[in-house]
Amino acid sequence: METEALLARFVGGLTALDPVAVWAHGSLAGGDYQEGRSDLDLIAVLPGPVTPAVVWKVAVLHARLRPLPLATGLHCTYLTPGTADDVTGRHLTWAHEQLFKRPVTPVTRRELHAFGRVLHGRPPAELLPPVADRELAAYVVRDQRDYYRPALDNAALWTRDVWVDLGMITFARATVTAREGRLISKGEALDLLPGLGAPAEVVEDIRRRRYDHPAPPTEEWTARRARLTRDYLGPAIDALTASYD
Template identity: 45%
Template sequence: MTETDAATARLLDRFLTELRALAPVAVWAHGSLAGGDYQEGRSDLDLIAVLEDPVPSGTVRELVRLHRRLRVDEPLAVKLHCSYLTPAGSVRLISKREALDLLPELGAPLDVVEDIRRRRYGDPAPHTDEWPARRAELTRGYLGPAIDGLVATYEGFTRA
């Protein structure tokens, strides 16, 4: 096991150990982590956790705290993406490719969607020096209002 493998294993072990206290019904990996082509530092750590329904507000608070704690002292935690589902919901998981097909219909900036598609499935050639700032601006413009609304909804739940 390399040092980077150890960092990924440490993060996942810590996450799952702390998540266990919230009694998830199931947890599994998907994406590159499950497919065997995970690359530390480049790939996301994609997980799905199924929680009992209804999810108590205390559980929501603990999940927020868990992710915050991990981000403080686990460098790879920024790559950890866990989707939380409940068995009551009728949910169909979709692939990243399917999501990229749907995002423009939801109002996502086409330039950003096409950039993601190109880098993930096509030519990972370098971008122009101006593109990262423009991409960030477009992405914030699209996601900002939704994030603000979500934060406002849960603001009372996430205070320590």
């Protein structure tokens, strides 16, 4: 399996940095991973400060992985034992073939506690503080209100597959998390969306593209799908945020 070969190569390459732990989260750990389609979402905990020398070594490691199959989808955020409990800080991250900084969100932290896969070293429970249900719910609702809801005003975004997929799936997942305090997979989200009032033809379009190999959509369907998605998500997000407030 190419995924396992890439993970082994990555963890082996980290040996020079003496990692305390390496974990997988997201679909790779949660059981809904699709090789060649899903990203590989990882967290590495390094033993000491993330100095410029460490940043250079991380960049070199990821550059060396680039020729390998699936490497473009390997994303990793780097923590240290001293920064692991910082829920608002921005941490060194390799994703989309570049280095930048971003937080480790409450969703990621809950995933790691609930079903994180240990690839090396110590388990998440020994290094990460737990995430309270209220903190998790507040985060997913805020994400819907402050990120996805304003994005609906940009009609061009919603002609793209990735925005339709993430918008619909993330809404369903946020709804369940806010109401019940639990996380669900992307596959479970697709199963739940029709019951949440989502347009069935859009849900089936996402499902086919995620699990099958359909022909590229026509321009007419792309425009219709964008309109259906925006018409649904606007009121749905408003109702979610109003019920949580």
